[in-house]
Amino acid sequence: MITARNHRFFHQLFTKRTSVLTSLLLAFMLAATTIQASQATTPWPQVAISKDGTPISYEIYGTGEPTLVFVHGWSCDSRYWRAQIEEFSKKYRVVVLDLAGHGHSGLLRGRYTMRAFGEDVRAVTEPTGSSTVILVGHSMGGPVIAEAARLMPERVIGLIGVDTFDNIEYPMTRAELDQMIAPLIDDFQGESRKFAQSMILPSTDPQIREWILADISSAPPFVALSAMEEMMAQFISGEAARIFDGIKVPVFSVNGDLWPVDYEANRRHMQSFATITLKDTDHFLMLDRPYAFNQALEQAIYAILRKSAKK
Template sequence: MLVIDTPEPHSRGVATSSDGVDIPYQIFGDGPETVLFVHGWCCDHSIWGDQIAALCSDYTVVALDLASHGSAGKRQNAWPMSSYVQDALAVVKAVNRPSWALVGHSLGGVLVAMLAAEMRAETAAVVVVDAIKRPDQTLPQQDADAMLDYLSVDWPRNVPAWLAEAAFTNKTSSEIVSYVERALGSADGTTAVEGLRDFLAQDHAKLLDAIRDIPVLLMNGAPPAPSADFFDAFHPDCKLVEFEGAGHFVMLERVEDFNRCLREELPKMFSAHLNESSPASREVLI
């Protein structure tokens, strides 16, 4: 069984989202720069435990639970991405730090790209983990609707088969598969399906174009992933790191490589923000 050990937080708090939902967060470490971790669909902050442990000695690390996830309050009958952005923005305002690296996985990756556009001056870096795809890699609306219908018919029964096809590779360990299946299988099916619906509708190219003045690091499983050349037209400072053989849950499947990459790249991105300079786009395979 996969066990993720999250360090004991220095403090805890609860922010209030724009619609009144309680959004709990935890703070680890007390470094001068701040890293926000946003979990993905049907998960919670604990999925980032290994990354929190790797960074909290050098940074102030903040991790939250989005509405209707983990220990957060429940949101009724509305699950647009914009509401999740407001959840994260409420935490940022409550913690009140001057400079942030925003790290998000999957739905959380799209969320942090949207969040950065709302807090441009405070955002030093955006790290998107296996969320941004080329237009030809996104699901056509008809296929997305069919997938959502399939999941909604019998969520606990159908989600494992869907995950096997969509999220894992033949190198993904059985422990990680079981961990993710438990997390998603225990989620509320309606919340899960409706939250996924708006996530799938997002235009990734437009998301990155809207934050073209902020350094972006894409950390993707490989294959498939967009090539770095794909981003040049609409984001001049985007670096792509691909983790060979990893599936969707890169931070679980390649923990040491993933954490090493974060430790190497975050200082550069914070420094570039401070000095208002940017490196050229690059592509790396790990």
């Protein structure tokens, strides 16, 4: 029998449970909205098709101008720019990509040439619609961004090399190149690890060092060997320097101090050339010294924008 006392008890219990259920429902709806908002703003990787039909994986962050396109080096991928994406996407549109044969991009090519890599960069840059593009290239990414600049003269306002462009006139011979590649052909995993290790200082964070060595030595050998052959052959033919004769934008380089820079050789071909050198820094400075590197990169970007504004 339900008495008045029992009625009050059940009413209070129902009201309390309803209140709890309502709170839980509101919390669930808020969480779902947050997840949906997060999913809506997450810059998921996209795919562009390069000139030869190879799918190229890329990501875009931020909305500002100029557009910064970051190009990785030999046997690397877009992850090597992880310490730059958040910082630079606050002010600029940032594009990172995996060149063909690297990361999540396609493996359809018989030859991995610098010109074809340049087409990969063009494939992910043109959809942005930007007419103020600065290309940033690490190591092998240096000759790649030079090729891309030649393909997009109406968009590119400057090039920034990262530990590259030491001497674009370097007089390499065919015998030197064969000697360089032979060990990689015999034992790619072991020799590529040694090759990368020679460019990393003992003072570099051990975790970063091991990550780089493991990553580079696990690259597809055919892609790596082809890219190395094509890149170094440009020094034999003179194309490494000659390509800059037709590029009419300023070139900067943010370098470690492992190797000297031949300014005279570079300036014989480049419209203008300047470097920012970080002391006690190795080839992978954007990973090992991200704060100092980001400051230097910002200086180079600012210098390019000033030059562009004077035109």
